[in-house]
Amino acid sequence: MPFLDSCYKIITDTKTWEGSALDCESAGAHLVKFTSQEEVDYLHNTFLLPLGSGSVWIGLNLKNDSFYWTDNTKLNYSNWNDGEPNNYGGSNEDCVEMYVSNGRWNDLPCNYEKAYACERGMLIAHNYIKEIILISYCNLSV
Secondary structure, three states: OEEOOEEEEEEEEEEOHHHHHHHHHHOOOEEOOOOOHHHHHHHHHHHHHHHOOOEEEEEEEEEOOEEEEOOOOEOOOOOEOOOOOOOHHHOOOOEEEEEOOOOOEEEEOOOOOEEEEEEEEOOOOOHHHHHHHHHHHOOOOO
């Protein structure tokens, strides 16, 4: 389903953060990257709340003591849960999940297996064919 110029898909099969990122890439997508609260709210309300509980991997991980998205852009908008990120117990919490319950983020070890959220940008050449492109392009086959 589209929001602005992106399409999203939640995959409920569980994988590690790296496995999730590779799976999204194989479909021409990437783990979701957020740039605004409106985008977080859209994904949370449209896709996550219907899941009921749990969390999903998002495309944010720790590199050289800073958080970066999978496209290597540095984190400039965040939606951390209270007290996060905390690298709880020094356990190498280098990857980030998004809670189904509230849409907030938590850092956690990358080897945990979670559902995940893929995002793919839309390339629209002509507005008059936008609806046709949305129907086919937003059908992510991950």
